[in-house]
Amino acid sequence: MASTAAEKIFGRHCGRTDAKAGEIVFARPDRMLLNDITGPLSFELLKAMGVERIRCPEKIVLVGDHFAPAKDIASAEGLRSLEDFAAAQGVEHAYDVGNGGIEHTLMPELGLVRPGDLIIGGDSHTSTCGAFSAIGIGMGSADIAAAMALGELWFRVPETMVVEFTGTRRSYVTGKDFILAVLGDIGANGGNYRCMEFSGSALGSLSMDERMAVCNMTAEAGAKTCLMPADETTAAWAAEKKLGPIETIGSDPGANIAEHLRYSLADIEPLCAKPFMPDNVVPVSQVGTVKVDQVYIGNCSNGTMTDLRQAAEMFKGQRVARNVRCIVVPATQKIHRQAMREGIIDILIEAGVVISPSTCGACSGLHMGVLAGDQVAVTTTNRNYRGRMGAPSSKVYLANAWVAAASAIAGEIVHPAGVRQTEAA
Amino acid sequence: MIAQGIVRKYGDAVDTDVIIPARYLTSRNRAFLGEHCMEPVDPAFKSRIKPGDIMVAGENFGCGSSREHAVLALRGAGIGCVVANSFSRIFFRNALNQGLPIVACPDAAKFAQEGQPIRVDTARGTVEVGGKSFAAEKWPEFLNDFITQGGIVPYVRARLAEEKQRLAADNRENLR
Numbered sequence: 001m002a003s004t005a006a007e008k009i010f011g012r013h014c015g016r017t018d019a020k021a022g023e024i025v026f027a028r029p030d031r032m033l034l035n036d037i038t039g040p041l042s043f044e045l046l047k048a049m050g051v052e053r054i055r056c057p058e059k060i061v062l063v064g065d066h067f068a069p070a071k072d073i074a075s076a077e078g079l080r081s082l083e084d085f086a087a088a089q090g091v092e093h094a095y096d097v098g099n100g101g102i103e104h105t106l107m108p109e110l111g112l113v114r115p116g117d118l119i120i121g122g123d124s125h126t127s128t129c130g131a132f133s134a135i136g137i138g139m140g141s142a143d144i145a146a147a148m149a150l151g152e153l154w155f156r157v158p159e160t161m162v163v164e165f166t167g168t169r170r171s172y173v174t175g176k177d178f179i180l181a182v183l184g185d186i187g188a189n190g191g192n193y194r195c196m197e198f199s200g201s202a203l204g205s206l207s208m209d210e211r212m213a214v215c216n217m218t219a220e221a222g223a224k225t226c227l228m229p230a231d232e233t234t235a236a237w238a239a240e241k242k243l244g245p246i247e248t249i250g251s252d253p254g255a256n257i258a259e260h261l262r263y264s265l266a267d268i269e270p271l272c273a274k275p276f277m278p279d280n281v282v283p284v285s286q287v288g289t290v291k292v293d294q295v296y297i298g299n300c301s302n303g304t305m306t307d308l309r310q311a312a313e314m315f316k317g318q319r320v321a322r323n324v325r326c327i328v329v330p331a332t333q334k335i336h337r338q339a340m341r342e343g344i345i346d347i348l349i350e351a352g353v354v355i356s357p358s359t360c361g362a363c364s365g366l367h368m369g370v371l372a373g374d375q376v377a378v379t380t381t382n383r384n385y386r387g388r389m390g391a392p393s394s395k396v397y398l399a400n401a402w403v404a405a406a407s408a409i410a411g412e413i414v415h416p417a418g419v420r421q422t423e424a425a
Numbered sequence: 426m427i428a429q430g431i432v433r434k435y436g437d438a439v440d441t442d443v444i445i446p447a448r449y450l451t452s453r454n455r456a457f458l459g460e461h462c463m464e465p466v467d468p469a470f471k472s473r474i475k476p477g478d479i480m481v482a483g484e485n486f487g488c489g490s491s492r493e494h495a496v497l498a499l500r501g502a503g504i505g506c507v508v509a510n511s512f513s514r515i516f517f518r519n520a521l522n523q524g525l526p527i528v529a530c531p532d533a534a535k536f537a538q539e540g541q542p543i544r545v546d547t548a549r550g551t552v553e554v555g556g557k558s559f560a561a562e563k564w565p566e567f568l569n570d571f572i573t574q575g576g577i578v579p580y581v582r583a584r585l586a587e588e589k590q591r592l593a594a595d596n597r598e599n600l601r
Contacts, residue, residue, distance in 0.1 A: 024567050037450045041493055044453060049581040067451070074451035124491040124515060140493035140519035142577045149581050154567070188438055189485040193514050222488060222513055277438060364447040364490070385442040385489060387465030 002254035004160040005227050006195035009135050009249060013118045014152075021159040021256060028152045029059065030117040032144055035103055035360075036064045036078045038122030042141035043085050046148060055151035057090045061112055063103035064096040066360040071367040101332025101358035104128035104216065104300040108208075109332055111241035115230045116249055120147060124219045125300050125382065130226035131211035133234055133249065135195070137225050158193055158224045159258045160251060164200035167264040172416040174310070175210030176302055176380065176400035179217040180271040181263060184281030191221030194258065197251060198228045202265050208237050209306035216301035217382050220278040270415060272378070273398040276386045284403050284415050293375040295320075295408035296389075297401050298329025298356065299363045302380035305335055307401035311353075312344040314405035314416060320352035321411030327369045329356040353408075365389045371396075378407045426526050426547040426572070428506035430477040432554065434539040437483035441490045441516065445498035458494055459501025476503040479545065481537045483509065486527075487516025496523040506545050508552055508561075510534050521568060524576035528552060530561035547572070 001018065003011070011019035013027035034042055039062060046054070054060070062082045067075030079096060086094035093112065100106055104125050107113050115133035119126060122144045129136025137155070147153040163182055183190075196218045206214070211228050218226040228234075230248045238246045251257070270284045297303070297311050308330060320326045328348055330336035336358060339345050345355060362369030363381040371377055371390030377397070379389070384396035397413060406416040442465070449461045463470035480499065486509035487495060496519045499507070507520070510531040520527045526547050533552035536559070537543060543554040550563045564572065574580050 024565060037447070038491065038493070041453050045578060048578045050585065051581075066447075072451075078451055122491060124489065138491045138515055140491050140496075140515060140522060142493060142522035143518055146522075146577050146581050150584060156565075188488055189511065189513070192485070192511070222485060224514055364442070366447055370448075383442065383489060385440045387446055388442050392465035 002252035004195070004251040004255045004257070005197060005249050006135065006158055006160050006225065009116060009118060010155065010157045012116070019157050021157050023157050024154055025157060026152045027118060027155050029120045029147055031059050031061055031112060031119040032147055033061045033063070033103060033107065033119065033121035033123065033126060034144055035066055035123055036068060036075070036082055037066045038141045038144070039085065040078045040081045042122060042145045043081055045142050045145040049145060049149050051149045054089050054148040058092065060091045060093065060148065061107060062086055062091055062094040063100055063106060065100065065102050066364070067366055068359050069097045069357060097357055099333060101335070102300045102303060102360060105212070105303060105331035105335070108132055109334055111243055114243055115234060115238065115246045120144060120153065125216050127219045127223060127226050128212050128216040128300060130215035130218065131208060131228050133228055133230040135225045135227065138219060156193070158195040159256070160195045160197050161191065161259040162197050162199055162257050162261070164260065164262045165198065165202040165265055166200045166262070167202055167266045169205070169265040170269060172270050172402045173265070173268055174400040174402065175206055175213035177268050177271045178263070178265070179214045180273055180281050180398070181268050182261065183217065183220055183273070183279045184271070185261070186221055188220060188277055188279045189222045191218055191223030193224050196221065196223045196226040198226065203228065204231060204233065207306055208233060209304035212304065213301045217278065220382060270400060270403050272403065272413065273384055275384050275395040275397070278383055278398060284399065284413060287413050290376060290397065290413040292324055292378050292407050292412055294369065294371065294377040295324060295326040295404050296329070296362060296369055296377055296379040296381065297404050298327070298331065299360070299381040300331065301382045302401055303329050303331030303335070305338055307380060308335065308339045308344050310401040311405040312347045314402060314409065314419065315351035315353065316347050318351055318409045318419070320408045324408055324411050325369070326353045326408040327356050327362065328353050329361060330358055332358050362389055378404050378413055380404050428477070428479060428526055428545045430479040430505050430543060431475065432481050432537045432539055432541045432543050433474065433478050434537060435480065435482040438485045438488055439482050440488050441492050441495040444487070444495040445492065447490070447492070450492060450494050453494065453497065455497045455501030457501070458498035459503065462498040462502040471502050474503045477505040478503060479543050480504050480507045481509070481534050481543070482507065483534065484511050486512050488513040491515045493519045493523065496520050496525050500525055508534055508537070508543070508545060521572055522577040528561045530559050533559035533561070
């Protein structure tokens with residue numbers, strides 16, 4: 001019987017070969033992820049469940065990233081609860097500032113994601129695992145607590161929609177734009193309850209960093225999860241992480257596909273999502289005059305080496321405009337160090353950028369760059385809901401790192417090519 | 426489960442950042458979270474809500490962040506049930522896990538007006554408002570059992586107790 005890739009992966013995790021979309025199954029996840037916001041609530045619920053010892057400490061990953069380094073006493077207590085839980089339950093994979101970073105970038109960096117895995121996380125952007133051909137599902141704290149208590153959890157096997165990319169991209173277009181194009185078309189509920197499976201001849205031109213950017217924001221379409229097929233790029237990544245041989249799990253010909261979307265990359269230009277929804281997408285060239293108070297390059301979708309290199313290329317010999325703050329957040333400690341080695345940090349600081357520690361920070365309006373009333377930010381983050389980064393009247397435009405850096409230099413939202421032409425002139 | 430209250434009406438895509446901004450997530454206290462519920466769009470929310478009021482909204486209610494605190498905030502503010510055209514999947518699980526009844530019923534959600542009395546019967550799958558009765562989407566049977574038990578905490582407790590009994594029985598069998 002023809003199966004989708006999602007049906008196969010769910011089947012393997014519940015000991016069946018015939019799991020079908022729509023069925024409710026009990027499956028055993030390979031990893032369970034919690035952070036300093038969802039962890040503390042999960043630990044309280046575990047207590048209420050009467051659980052003293054969790055089933056599988058080796059599967060748990062605890063990352064202090066949202067409020068890290070702590071901004072006040074309450075957030076410090078949350079971060080400490082991760083440490084305490086790790087010590088009490090024997091959780092080896094526990095990270096904080098200094099050895100960690102933003103959870104969804106950190107997990108694959110540490111080799112804690114394998115193609116074919118089923119990963120649940122107390123954070124909606126767990127979908128990022130799809131870049132590595134693993135099923136990542138965002139959930140609340142109680143579900144993760146239940147999985148830690150029982151070793152398994154109920155899932156409704158998702159139906160699959162295919163998103164196919166072909167062709168060659170234009171200049172200054174990145175993975176961010178590919179997923180924004182999809183979001184603009186299908187809307188914030190266009191992927192609800194589904195697995196978004198990516199396919200097409202253009203996938204080979206996407207680095208692992210770009211695949212993470214694409215998969216990360218499938219959450220903004222409401223998708224339950226997503227999958228990129230494992231290919232040579234995936235195999236090279238897996239070899240670097242010493243994960244051993246990997247296999248490609250794809251959908252069979254004739255498998256039940258709910259919807260098939262097709263994109264030619266040549267048609268996509270640099271895009272941005274205007275306030276107050278990530279699906280409110282327009283080409284940067286048509287956004288009009290939008291003055292910018294802050295530029296933020298970082299977060300779990302676009303705080304990778306690829307993004308930092310793009311920013312540095314843009315900022316070389318340039319300056320952040322007067323009255324604009326530009327904050328760059330390398331997603332992990334390791335990325336920060338690599339950026340130093342490549343001279344990127346120096347270029348950014350020379351241009352007037354401030355480098356933040358690896359944290360979720362201002363992306364969700366917590367600390368390290370919160371917006372005041374009516375302030376406007378261009379960010380490489382994934383959400384621009386009302387009040388997301390601060391005051392309810394502040395506004396966030398989502399875009400790729402080229403656009404964000406170019407806008408920091410121009411003081412308003414601009415197409416990166418414009419800044420380059422000025423430079424050449 | 427029957428929920429009765431006054432309609433508090435909102436639009437499409439009420440996201441969890443709006444339900445409870447992330448800056449309050451260092452707390453897990455329902456009353457505190459309830460004080461700040463819907464703050465970015467409706468600062469007077471808490472003062473208007475009477476315990477048992479029913480939130481009625483459009484498409485994709487609860488989209489965005491996985492924060493279960495959104496359910497705690499709604500409950501802390503006094504919301505007894507949410508009726509919407511549709512729900513985002515993480516919010517759907519979080520609500521049921523925390524014992525907050527939610528019902529997808531687009532016809533009722535469109536018809537209901539702010540301030541009207543509304544009655545939701547989750548077992549029968551009906552929503553009554555403005556003199557009309559609407560059929561709501563029914564939960565899958567598995568989830569219905571789950572909700573009747575009061576959410577995920579009692580469900581896990583019961584599963585663990587069963588497992589313990591079975592182990593004890595196996596041990597007795599082995600000793601014979």
